[in-house]
Amino acid sequence: MSFLKKISVTTHSKQEFVMLDRELNEELRESGVEEGMMLVYCPHTTAGITINENADPDVRVDLDKALNDTFPNHDYFVHGEGNSDGHMKSSVIGASETLIIEKGQLILGTWQSVYFAEFDGPRHRQVYIKIIEG
Amino acid sequence: MSFLKKISVTTHSKQEFVMLDRELNEELRESGVEEGMMLVYCPHTTAGITINENADPDVRVDLDKALNDTFPNHDYFVHGEGNSDGHMKSSVIGASETLIIEKGQLILGTWQSVYFAEFDGPRHRQVYIKIIEG
Amino acid sequence: MSFLKKISVTTHSKQEFVMLDRELNEELRESGVEEGMMLVYCPHTTAGITINENADPDVRVDLDKALNDTFPNHDYFVHGEGNSDGHMKSSVIGASETLIIEKGQLILGTWQSVYFAEFDGPRHRQVYIKIIEG
Numbered sequence: 001m002s003f004l005k006k007i008s009v010t011t012h013s014k015q016e017f018v019m020l021d022r023e024l025n026e027e028l029r030e031s032g033v034e035e036g037m038m039l040v041y042c043p044h045t046t047a048g049i050t051i052n053e054n055a056d057p058d059v060r061v062d063l064d065k066a067l068n069d070t071f072p073n074h075d076y077f078v079h080g081e082g083n084s085d086g087h088m089k090s091s092v093i094g095a096s097e098t099l100i101i102e103k104g105q106l107i108l109g110t111w112q113s114v115y116f117a118e119f120d121g122p123r124h125r126q127v128y129i130k131i132i133e134g
Numbered sequence: 135m136s137f138l139k140k141i142s143v144t145t146h147s148k149q150e151f152v153m154l155d156r157e158l159n160e161e162l163r164e165s166g167v168e169e170g171m172m173l174v175y176c177p178h179t180t181a182g183i184t185i186n187e188n189a190d191p192d193v194r195v196d197l198d199k200a201l202n203d204t205f206p207n208h209d210y211f212v213h214g215e216g217n218s219d220g221h222m223k224s225s226v227i228g229a230s231e232t233l234i235i236e237k238g239q240l241i242l243g244t245w246q247s248v249y250f251a252e253f254d255g256p257r258h259r260q261v262y263i264k265i266i267e268g
Numbered sequence: 269m270s271f272l273k274k275i276s277v278t279t280h281s282k283q284e285f286v287m288l289d290r291e292l293n294e295e296l297r298e299s300g301v302e303e304g305m306m307l308v309y310c311p312h313t314t315a316g317i318t319i320n321e322n323a324d325p326d327v328r329v330d331l332d333k334a335l336n337d338t339f340p341n342h343d344y345f346v347h348g349e350g351n352s353d354g355h356m357k358s359s360v361i362g363a364s365e366t367l368i369i370e371k372g373q374l375i376l377g378t379w380q381s382v383y384f385a386e387f388d389g390p391r392h393r394q395v396y397i398k399i400i401e402g
Contacts (some may be wrong), residue, residue: 043377084330107176243311
């Protein structure tokens with residue numbers, strides 16, 4: 001049993017968190033897998049995948065500010081595209097998240113959602129969803 | 135072969151690192167799996183899972199201070215629960231770690247232990263342990 | 269089908285990013301696995317695995333400076349080995365990356381490479397490569 005899908009994500013800001021839960025649940029349902037793991041993988045180097053609060057949107061407002069504050073676009077950066085802050089955030093947040101599948105459902109905490117984290121938008125982006133049974 | 139367990143972790147401070155090695159080894163033994171992978175997953179948005187030094191406790195003292203210093207509870211945060219620093223640390227440290235199982239044992243470096251990282255304690259928390267054979 | 273390999277990495281600086289793509293592709297070819305996942309795991313607590321830009325080496329120059337700037341070796345550190353900055357970076361960057369295998373190839377974005385990230389070199393280091401079919 002091998003299942004792999006690629007989905008598209010469109011971002012509208014330089015930095016943005018796009019909730020992926022609906023797409024992940026759809027692909028899981030389509031796969032028919034009952035027990036296993038799901039890898040959500042970002043193939044871009046100025047973006048990533050993260051898990052965080054789904055209820056109060058203020059959390060994302062605070063994350064947005066704190067990420068820019070902690071990982072700014074330093075004057076000393078030499079990369080010509082001017083997006084080295086996005087590369088830094090990408091390595092810190094990470095390219096993927098791995099989720100548990102139980103009884104045909106993703107295990108997520110009450111307050112958890114999975115986000116595509118854009119750090120150099122707006123852009124058209126891709127996310128891979130790989131499911132392994134077991 | 136499908137194996138999934140949920141264990142409880144109790145934390146006693148706002149920020150704390152709880153070593154999980156004993157529990158992970160117990161669950162691995164119970165599973166009987168000889169070769170595969172183990173996903174250690176945190177279902178909370180103000181906590182995470184990290185791997186770091188198990189020998190000198192001073193390393194955890196330094197990590198504790200550096201995390202608070204690098205990811206403070208900024209005055210500009212708007213989320214009403216006052217724990218946006220914990221949400222930030224959660225996304226930076228990450229919700230899970232994946233380990234290798236070889237000959238019925240976890241592969242960990244000499245100085246590596248797996249920690250539940252609390253960023254908004256004290257609390258009662260859960261950790262999922264998913265094992266896949268292969 | 270169980271596949272596990274350990275490879276050696278030698279670093280030459282305090283901080284360094286060593287591209288692993290060639291070795292990962294070689295091990296994948298040797299495994300003969302067509303569909304599945306690859307876990308690239310670092311068993312050290314002052315190093316990690318990260319995915320980032322493979323084209324312009326200036327990105328690595330910028331990452332190097334920004335990591336040192338954001339996670340310095342604070343005066344208040346008490347760990348006697350003087351490498352607590354490396355432990356901090358290790359927890360932030362993470363001990364592993366998980367990759368997707370499709371049709372016998374690793375899925376990596378156009379600009380993505382996998383790096384061993386050294387934070388307390390120069391040293392002789394190890395990296396585990398675990399492949400699971402599925």
